Amino acid sequence: MTPEQVQTLITDRLSATACEVNGDGAHFYARIASPRFDGLGLLARHRLVKDALKDVIDSGELHALSLEKTLTPAEWAAR
């Protein structure tokens, strides 16, 4: 996968309002803003992302994804 493909997957599946992905094809680093994080703690936000990408993680297409930021749109705008 390319960083752009990962970015598209996250944006589509999490209705992300912002998404930055860096990576080398094996390990990716993502910063995500999504309204679906509203009212959730950090652990629940990470679970939401991993669950949304479960099929491509399980299949090995997406080998490793570090979540650097999981913010609500308001938190993203304020940073």
Next chain:
Amino acid sequence: MSIQDSIRQTVTENPVVLFMKGTPTFPQCGFSAGAVQILKNLGANFVAVNVLENAEVRQGIKEYANWPTIPQLYIKGEFVGGSDIMKELFSTGELEKMLQD
């Protein structure tokens, strides 16, 4: 005792537990090394469980918190998160607070 019971006992009888690959002195994985570094930076006393020494624990811990990866940090019996969450909680100062409580 089942493996799930034994994990429950470990995380409830010790205030801070890190399930990791390798030991704090010789971590066998970059993410586990990073997790140890964060806890050492905060001067935390923690119990480290090397999952590479026990295949049952290695599999069982993934089911215990329904979390697929290692390292895993537990504070007072509660699953805190893996290495990304530890990094983020460390950078905001929240982890230090959680360890003090």
